[in-house]
Amino acid sequence: MNELNRIISQHRAEFDSELPLEGDFERFVAKVEKPDRGGAWRFYKRGIGVAAVVIVLLGIGLVWDFYTPEKEMLRVYKRYCREVAIITAELQMSVNVSEIETLNEVIENVSNEGVPLISLLPDEMRASEKLTVIKGYYQDKLNGIMELKTIVKSR
DSSP: OHHHHHHHHHTHHHHHHSOOOTTHHHHHHHHHSOOOOOHHHHHHHHHHHHHHHHHHHHHHHHHHHHTOHHHHHHHHHHHHHHHHHHHHHHHHHHSOGGGHHHHHHHHHHHHOOSSOHHHHSOTTSOHHHHHHHHHHHHHHHHHHHHHHHHHHHHO
């Protein structure tokens, strides 16, 4: 590129005074234009763009559906049940056989629900508010069971 600039600057007067040769314009245009790769290439490029848009939309749909408050409430409850089962198994291994029945009764009294909380919440509450209440409720119940675990392990 520097060489081309040097040649142009050395011969500036000739470039400015002489007319281009016949056919030069067509040769320059032919070199500048990109070769046409045909309809298949254009279809491929458009197909890639459409596929990318579809993938993004599907991803947004999956994420949107995955993080609905209703599904999150279910995940909170499942997590709570898993934790209670793990703590119960841990505690059963750390007490005498004669104390297991009493331990199970205490855990059941703390963790059991006669009526599920979700059915007690008013329909007028927004799903996000219900989620907040449910998270707090099950966290409190889990804290109570963790406290029981601390008491049993400390004796």
